[in-house]
Amino acid sequence: MGSLEGNNMLSMVVSNAKLAREEERQENINITNTNLTINQCIGETDANLKAIITHYVDTLTYSSLRNLGYPTNQDFNYDALASLFHFHLNNAGDPFVGSSFSLNSTKFEVGVLDWFAELWEIEKSDYWGYVTTGGTEGNLHGILVGREQFPDGILYTSQDSHYSIFKIARMYRMECVKVGSLLSGEIDCVELEASLLAHKDKPAIINLNIGTTMKGGIDDLDIVIQTLKKCGFTRDRFYIHCDGALFGIMLPFIKQAQRISFKKPIDSVTISGHKFLGCPSPCGVVITRLKYINELSRDVEIIASRDATITGSRCGHAPILLWYALKKKGLIGLKNEVHECIINARYLLDQLRDAGIGAMLNEFSNIVVFEKPLDDNFTRRWNLATKGNIAHVVVLMHVTKEMLDTFVREFIQKRSIWYKHGHFQPLCIANHVGSTNCVCSIHKLS
Numbered sequence: 001m002g003s004l005e006g007n008n009m010l011s012m013v014v015s016n017a018k019l020a021r022e023e024e025r026q027e028n029i030n031i032t033n034t035n036l037t038i039n040q041c042i043g044e045t046d047a048n049l050k051a052i053i054t055h056y057v058d059t060l061t062y063s064s065l066r067n068l069g070y071p072t073n074q075d076f077n078y079d080a081l082a083s084l085f086h087f088h089l090n091n092a093g094d095p096f097v098g099s100s101f102s103l104n105s106t107k108f109e110v111g112v113l114d115w116f117a118e119l120w121e122i123e124k125s126d127y128w129g130y131v132t133t134g135g136t137e138g139n140l141h142g143i144l145v146g147r148e149q150f151p152d153g154i155l156y157t158s159q160d161s162h163y164s165i166f167k168i169a170r171m172y173r174m175e176c177v178k179v180g181s182l183l184s185g186e187i188d189c190v191e192l193e194a195s196l197l198a199h200k201d202k203p204a205i206i207n208l209n210i211g212t213t214m215k216g217g218i219d220d221l222d223i224v225i226q227t228l229k230k231c232g233f234t235r236d237r238f239y240i241h242c243d244g245a246l247f248g249i250m251l252p253f254i255k256q257a258q259r260i261s262f263k264k265p266i267d268s269v270t271i272s273g274h275k276f277l278g279c280p281s282p283c284g285v286v287i288t289r290l291k292y293i294n295e296l297s298r299d300v301e302i303i304a305s306r307d308a309t310i311t312g313s314r315c316g317h318a319p320i321l322l323w324y325a326l327k328k329k330g331l332i333g334l335k336n337e338v339h340e341c342i343i344n345a346r347y348l349l350d351q352l353r354d355a356g357i358g359a360m361l362n363e364f365s366n367i368v369v370f371e372k373p374l375d376d377n378f379t380r381r382w383n384l385a386t387k388g389n390i391a392h393v394v395v396l397m398h399v400t401k402e403m404l405d406t407f408v409r410e411f412i413q414k415r416s417i418w419y420k421h422g423h424f425q426p427l428c429i430a431n432h433v434g435s436t437n438c439v440c441s442i443h444k445l446s
């Protein structure tokens, strides 16, 4: 979220919005009142510590009521697992090999992995995977496996990819071709074809977006596979990693959506556990083909395990949180949640459109994209994620229709202030979402 300072036009709008400023002041008082500096020689009393945490919980409760822009589902309750915090749980090493450190939760971890293997259609005997610290680590692992298969391979990924992909290309010193994308956010396969043909001499490592971060565009796996074939890339010359951070667990529950399946020539899939499923701390899952891991891993004596993961010590609580969420919801519960989120996203789209606000929602998506609000306070108040002229709301289970109604009502009110005297106009978002979804002065009639 950018600062408004140094931008005269926008700061004028902000100075009009007294209400928002007052609100922000209140919120700041909440947070800055507590002194968190650690500088005492003697330890803090339990009563004081408790007071600080209680105050912090109040602040959190307040902000979680308006968490609309980031894909972290707040609808969960893990109270039943509280007793686990009396133990240090560490899954260092390979979850399938076990380790000499006995306070681990690898049995739960394997349970979670088996569930995802079945979801993405790969036999138990053919896959390997582990519970990661999040989608980024899953990408780090999947792309590493790809690079070990093809040390001189070129990484192809669309411009709408998550920032971790470009970071990983730099970390691994891989040549990376950034391919253009369509308005939906999905990769432009015409451009992909031209790029592949231009580098035919080197193997291809494809990062496929199963839901882009900003617009929820889904790269078309089948067309990408066709494109590879058409360009002469045989199965032994490409690797496909699927970055399914948010949608990787949603698409399997939508009948009409494309299948992410290891029955197709894909090589690794990853999701973030704290996004759709909802976990109190970041975690994720990566699954790949077992045959690749045997080449990549090393035996390590001190933990009596096999080293094939990115990190050493691994959180032993995360696999239990994931296991608990999956076990409690069941397939039917998950399916209902996926559908509810998509229905509520369509509801938000309709509300915005009815109010004359430019907006877009992809077909199998819960990410509603719309014009960026002119006022940073409003953006911050609702925790919106913004990029260029657009902002988005990710509709997850904690987002109720009432929350959406309040949000839209406030948005409409603020807009009437921002655009009051005709000095300011809604931002043009046509190049992000297409002219038919844009209501700026040029496109409002199209």
Ligand SMILES: *Cc1c(COP(=O)(O)O)cnc(C)c1O
Pocket: 133, 134, 135, 136, 137, 139, 161, 162, 164, 209, 211, 212, 213, 243, 244, 245, 246, 272, 273, 282, 283, 284
């Ligand atoms: C969120 C996201 C990631 C990164 O996930 P973290 O869990 O934050 O590391 C990767 N790819 C996509 C498409 C994402 O939306």
